[in-house]
Amino acid sequence: MSAEREGTERHAHPTVGVYLRVGAALVILTVLEVGVFYVPAFHVVLVPVLLVLSSAKFTLVVMFYMHLKDDNKVFTFLLGGPLVIAVGVMVALLFLFLGALTLRGAAGAG
Amino acid sequence: MSEARGLTSWLTTTDHKRIGLLYFWTALAFFLIGGIEALFIRVQLAQPNGQVVSAETYNQLFTMHGTTMIFLALMPLGASFFNYMVPLQIGARDVAFPRLNAFSYWVFLFGGLLLNASWFVGPLFHAGMLNVAPDGGWFGYANLTERQYSPGPNIDFWVLGLQILGISSLAAGFNFIVTILNMRAPGMKMMRLPAFTWMTLVTQFLIITAFPVITVGLAFLMFDRFFGTHFYVREAGATPILWQHLFWLFGHPEVYILILPAMGVVSDVLPTFSRKPLFGYPVVVYSGILIGLMSWGVWSHHMFAVGLGPIADSVFAATTMLIAVPTGVKIFNWIATLWGGDIRGTTALHFAVGFIAMFIIGGLSGVTHASPPADLQQTDTYYVVAHIHYVFFGGTIFGLFAGVYYWWPKMTGRLLDETLGKVHFWLQFIGMNLAFFPMHLIGLLGMPRRVYTYAPELGVGTLNLVSTIGAFLIALSILIFLVNLWRSRTHGQPAPNDPWGGATLEWSVSSPPPVYNFSVIPTVTNRLPRWSTERHGPMRDPPAVPPEPIHVPGGSWWPMVAALGLPVLALAPLTQTLWVAFVGAALLIAGVYAWAFQPFEV
Amino acid sequence: MPRYRLWLLTVALWVAGCGGPFPQTTLEPRSDFGSVIDQLFTGIFWWAAGVFLVVETLLVITLIRFRHREGRPAPKPTHGHTLMEIAWTLAPAAILVFVAVPTVRTIFATAGEAPADALKVDVIGHQWWWEFRYRELGLVTANELHVPLGRAVQLSITSADVIHAFWAPPLGGKRDAIPGHVNRIAFRADRVGVYDGQCAEFCGASHANMRLRVVVDSDSGFGRWATVQLAGPAAPAAGTLAERGKAVFARSACIGCHTIQGVSPGVIGPNLTHVGSRATIASGLFPNDSAHLASWIADAPALKPGSLMTRMKPPLKDDDIAALVAYLASLK
Amino acid sequence: MTAHTSMGLDNRKMAFWAFIGSECLLFGSLISTYLVYKGKSIVGPYPPEILNIPFTSVSTFDLLMSSLMMVLALAAVQRGDMKWGKIWLFSTALLGLVFLGGQVIEFTDFVHKGLTIGTNLFGCTFFVLTGTHGAHVTVGVLWLLTLWVRALQGKLGPANAMTVEITGLYWHFVDVVWIVIFTVVYLIQ
Known part of the structure; x- marks a missing residue:
């Protein structure tokens, strides 16, 4: 056996207690999201607040329920690489389509 | 442990080597079909006002030529080598998921057959033969492909066929990523992987990320055509440009999906025949990864004429030009590999060097249309046709032929004839330059691409005739290649384990390898295991007879049954018959369940 | 005519045997728009030609010099050379700067803006013909675009059905005609003449038959043409x-x-x-x-x-x- | 069966993560399209007139809870507690079914209010995006029920914990996608 083989997989899964606490956090975050949506005072910052809250939920599920936090980094890479590309593509497309007016600038085509 | 024989054993096979051969022969058949389509195109254009085929037929020919060559010939020829060589190169007994591998092949075959069936099934749609093949171009620009402008089933075949082929590529992508990351022999660290395996890995990452995008684009088109949505319909407030973005988001990575495997082959062939390690191996690997990454940031350079605005044009021009850097680095490393070597001019080396020489031209003309204003004169003309053929023919096909001549003895146990091989090479080399070089001029002189006819006043008749002659030279060279393949069955010299003195693991087993590949899984201690360098001697080849019995997994029908569900599902919208959809779904689900619960040990 | 173009054309003529004229050539620009593109392309062409010569020569020399000979000692197993890697990473990057800077400059110079007094024409692609609308003059014509010599012309290009591309090569680059979008190009023709062009984006069965002509008239000639076009249709004489x-x-x-x-x-x-x-x-x-x-x-x-x-x-x-x-x- | 692998990781699990990575691009493209076409509909109904936030919040809550059930099922199977393993697996599938039922009610309601897949760009992008998600949920429910039946037959035990873990990966990913859709489609109008 070469040194590269690191033996069988370590099962460093969280305990049921952690699962329950994460579940509670997810519920609270969802309540916050819906709450923010209904409070007029928040409407100025609605989009950034919602994006932060939903990323938090996303991260919690991926880290704890999908065990990425303690699992092999290869899995993080297999999710993270494409995720970065997907987000990059999304931002670029929004820029190309919605930013068209400013982007076109001198071209003035629109 | 002896190999099963007979038709059933091939239909149910899960052996990566057999699947590799199936891929090879199927892709070769499609390559010939695509080539015949190309000859029709060239005959039509041999002179102005050509009358050989009608406008409608011509549009089907160039659409099917592009689609066939890209999805049914070049990608699967690459896949044939992934299948056959990657497990051998990493010291594995098979891929990670042998049945998924069979599934990929069958899906590819059925998808290809569905696409090509469109040539003949016109009468079923109350149209003539040769009337309902896809005719919207391999790029299928909306809104021309919408039902309003393409009412027939032509585009339906294209959309459904590509969706099916995408599933095949995706399944193979997951399979090979896991195989390469997780099935390596002891000691085969990532930076000891042969360059071909590395480029395969990068290619698979591009496949699993790029294909979902085209899947979505095609799904929108499918919904527009069948279910009355308006994803690309201007009248509903949508824009057909969305299709172009989705298509090229996939399309540019696709270009590298086609070229990276060929680069990998060349990176393996050059060291073997110059008897020198690949120069700058880590740099070649990293530049391959970089090219893969950068291919995600350049797609809009296919759309400079769309009018995205000066800022977007500048950004995409810059990223596109930057890609030339890692590509150039690879070329310099290949030349440096040859430099100081003891170069044996085998056919495989001829093709590998031909790849470099021709790919340089394709790369440089690529830089000329990375510049948006210059591209405004070049895009959609024959200049770009010249460019893509220097990249795909001079590049990918030369690279893959290098692979064929290099690995044929390993795959069949017979050597190909070197004299015929060199005749093939030189004819193909001259033919391709005759066929494609004049296209640069034809384009600059103002002939657009995808035209079934052109006016004599354009002044490009003679150049087109030269190009047509070149195309027939290529056809002749391919005939010689086929003769060579055929003759090798009976006249080819039996191949020893290692006819070339290769450094990588595939040469340490018999030709063709036993069904279990390695009698003993090798333990790898360095990057060139079979060579002696200043630091180490060659490793010992595994014994010819396994010291203990090796379990070889049996075959399975279920991957094929599940795969068959997909074309049947596709028939439902094509024929507007609902019950067919249920049959297809039932086949797919039954196949998957039976497969999941069938005992299968690797 | 720059020298490279002479060379290119010579090769073309030699191969072609007939030697033009080439009514749709991009190599003999007849407008300011066409000329800046041509200059840019010429620059890039020379860089590309230089790189081509250097690299291909190097490849051929390597192949000849290190071809297999009996008795040649086994090659030294060199694995790489960091300095060389850095050198051949930087060299193409440096060349690309010389390509990128004029590129970006030309992008902004050709972004479709024209002076206020430009003649504005709406170009509308149809399957498979071109419609030209002169908004200021209030006249509509098809397939033959008349423009005055030396005056800036701004084309606003769009489509009535599928995507087309307006392209009159001697007068400059093409732009797509996209339904629901308007694209602009601007040019100033610098020689009287008739220039051919055609649709450059695949648009269906008769894509190859969607041609067009741009007629560059002298100022007075253009005026005469416009007057005729503005008049009502000729009424045929009775009994004819x-x-x-x-x-x-x-x-x-x-x-x-x-x-x-x-x-x-x-x-x-x-x-x-x-x-x-x-x-x-x-x-x-x-x-x-x-x-x-x-x-x-x-x-x-x-x-x-x-x-x-x-x-x-x-x-x-x-x-x-x-x-x-x-x-x-x-x-x- | 865990064959010895070079990274010491389970093949199927690795393939599944690659699949999930691939799915990121699938949903990424769908969501991009939704955003690009946001506000481009020429005729109504428009999102604020038709989206029912309280209803969908309950669906979201339901799907989050199903994810919690899923991890509890995994934990139970891993420690060999097949009684609770079966209970949690079935609850997960049940909550998935409830979510699907909610989607059916939502879609029917929209159609009654005049929004079909062909009405306008909002209809196109909304139905294809959430429909694709719903199709994923459907596959997940079938998968979970299959596991549950296997468990009832006594064919699922701690030795198959990896199968349950992979099912969980899929299920959580479907949940995560919904988290994004809920925010992007429903809350950011």
């Missing part, structure tokens, strides 16, 4: 064949698609008010003479696959067609 043709036109399906000012309002096909003044018919496919016009009217799809102008049902009688031809030819 042309007058009968007008009657045939008015009672047959023609009026559903074609405009003749004061006669019919159709907008699906090209405006025919002054069709007799055009040099070609069927979007640049055929010369505008009575033989071609007659066969075009009789069966357009036979001459132009997929043409929306279908065969007349019931077919027009030969003498009706002759009358129609006379009428259309009279519409100077």
Whole structure:
């Protein structure tokens, strides 16, 4: 056996207690999201607040329920690489389509 | 442990080597079909006002030529080598998921057959033969492909066929990523992987990320055509440009999906025949990864004429030009590999060097249309046709032929004839330059691409005739290649384990390898295991007879049954018959369940 | 003419044996827009040619010098060289700077802006013909674009159906005609003449037959042309064949698609008010003479696959067609 | 069966993560399209007139809870507690079914209010995006029920914990996608 083989997989899964606490956090975050949506005072910052809250939920599920936090980094890479590309593509497309007016600038085509 | 024989054993096979051969022969058949389509195109254009085929037929020919060559010939020829060589190169007994591998092949075959069936099934749609093949171009620009402008089933075949082929590529992508990351022999660290395996890995990452995008684009088109949505319909407030973005988001990575495997082959062939390690191996690997990454940031350079605005044009021009850097680095490393070597001019080396020489031209003309204003004169003309053929023919096909001549003895146990091989090479080399070089001029002189006819006043008749002659030279060279393949069955010299003195693991087993590949899984201690360098001697080849019995997994029908569900599902919208959809779904689900619960040990 | 172009053309002529003229060449620009693109391309071409020569020479020398010879000692297993790697990473990057800077400069210079006094023309692509609308002059024509010499022209390009691309190579680069979008190009023609062009984006069955001509007139010539176009249609003299043709036109399906000012309002096909003044018919496919016009009217799809102008049902009688031809030819 | 692998990781699990990576691009493209076409509909109904936030919040809550059930099922199977393993697996599938039922009610309601897949760009993008998600949920429910039946037959035990873990990966990913859709489609109008 070469040194590269690191033996069988370590099962460093969280305990049921952690699962329950994460579940509670997810519920609270969802309540916050819906709450923010209904409070007029928040409407100025609605989009950034919602994006932060939903990323938090996303991260919690991926880290704890999908065990990425303690699992092999290869899995993080297999999710993270494409995720970065997907987000990059999304931002670029929004820029190309919605930013068209400013982007076109001198071209003035629109 | 002896190999099963007979038709059933091939239909149910899960052996990566057999699947590799199936891929090879199927892709070769499609390559010939695509080539015949190309000859029709060239005959039509041999002179102005050509009358050989009608406008409608011509549009089907160039659409099917592009689609066939890209999805049914070049990608699967690459896949044939992934299948056959990657497990051998990493010291594995098979891929990670042998049945998924069979599934990929069958899906590819059925998808290809569905696409090509469109040539003949016109009468079923109350149209003539040769009337309902896809005719919207391999790029299928909306809104021309919408039902309003393409009412027939032509585009339906294209959309459904590509969706099916995408599933095949995706399944193979997951399979090979896991195989390469997780099935390596002891000691085969990532930076000891042969360059071909590395480029395969990068290619698979591009496949699993790029294909979902085209899947979505095609799904929108499918919904527009069948279910009355308006994803690309201007009248509903949508824009057909969305299709172009989705298509090229996939399309540019696709270009590298086609070229990276060929680069990998060349990176393996050059060291073997110059008897020198690949120069700058880590740099070649990293530049391959970089090219893969950068291919995600350049797609809009296919759309400079769309009018995205000066800022977007500048950004995409810059990223596109930057890609030339890692590509150039690879070329310099290949030349440096040859430099100081003891170069044996085998056919495989001829093709590998031909790849470099021709790919340089394709790369440089690529830089000329990375510049948006210059591209405004070049895009959609024959200049770009010249460019893509220097990249795909001079590049990918030369690279893959290098692979064929290099690995044929390993795959069949017979050597190909070197004299015929060199005749093939030189004819193909001259033919391709005759066929494609004049296209640069034809384009600059103002002939657009995808035209079934052109006016004599354009002044490009003679150049087109030269190009047509070149195309027939290529056809002749391919005939010689086929003769060579055929003759090798009976006249080819039996191949020893290692006819070339290769450094990588595939040469340490018999030709063709036993069904279990390695009698003993090798333990790898360095990057060139079979060579002696200043630091180490060659490793010992595994014994010819396994010291203990090796379990070889049996075959399975279920991957094929599940795969068959997909074309049947596709028939439902094509024929507007609902019950067919249920049959297809039932086949797919039954196949998957039976497969999941069938005992299968690797 | 820059030297490289002479060289290129020489090769082309030598191969072609006939040697042009090349009415759609991109290598002899006839406008400011065409010229800046040409200069940019020339620069990049020389860089590319230089790199091509250096690298291919290096490759060939390597192959000759290190070809297999009996008794050659085993090669030294060199694995790489960091400095060289850095060098051949930086070298192409440096060259690209020389390509990128003029590129970006030209992008902004050719972004489609024209001076306020530019002649503005709307270009609308149709399957498979071109419509040109001169907004200020209030005139509409098809397939033959007239522009004055030396005056800036701004084209606003769009499409009525699928995506096309407007391209008149001697006058500059192409731009896509996209339904729902307007793209602009601007140019100033610098030589009187007739320049050919054609649709450059695949747009269906008759994509190859969607041609166009740009006529660059002298200032006075353009004025004369515009005056003629602005006038109403010529009324055929009583008792002539042309007058009968007008009657045939008015009672047959023609009026559903074609405009003749004061006669019919159709907008699906090209405006025919002054069709007799055009040099070609069927979007640049055929010369505008009575033989071609007659066969075009009789069966357009036979001459132009997929043409929306279908065969007349019931077919027009030969003498009706002759009358129609006379009428259309009279519409100077 | 865990064959010895070079990274010491389970093949199927690795393939599944690659699949999930691939799915990121699938949903990324769908969501991009939704955003690009946001506000481009020429005719109504428009999102604010039709989206029912309280209803969908309950669906979201339901799907989050199903994810919690899923991890509890995994934990139970891993420690060999097949009684609770079966209970949690079934609850997960049940909550998935409830979510699907909610989607059916939502879609029917929209159609009654005049929004079909062909009505406008909002209809196109909304139905294809959430429909694709719903199709994923459907596959997940079938998968979970299959596991549950296997468990009832006594064919699922701690030795198959990896199968349950992979099912969980899929299920959580479907949940995560919904988290994004809920925010992007429903809350950011």
